Amino acid sequence: MDRLINYGAEIQSGKKQRPLLIYGSTGTGKTAAAHAFAYSNGFEIIEFDASDYRDAETLQKRLLPATTSRNLFGSKIIVIFDEIDEISARFDKGLEGILTKLFKE
DSSP states (O other): OOOHHHHHHHHTOOOOOOOOOOOTTTTTHHHHHHHOOOOOOOOEEEEGGGGSSSSHHHHHHHHHHHHHHHHTTTEEEEEETTGGOOOOOOHHHHHHHHHHHHHHH
């Protein structure tokens, strides 16, 4: 939790940060921590449950426009991928390209 608090403090000070991955066992509060972080640091939340997407193209059609339009208006956003570990190997290849593009923007 200290790492998450420090991460938020660095963002608030204007320091650009790399994406943060929160991982752990089911039911340990990862999603709740991400929501608390977003709320306390003034982020808008874009949340995706990986189990709702069967292919990378469908996810890309929702994710990239949502993040781009919010960035155009100067909003700070946080993207939460819940259950990302359930994505199949076939989907992972497409997802890697989408995430790379997202993180560069």
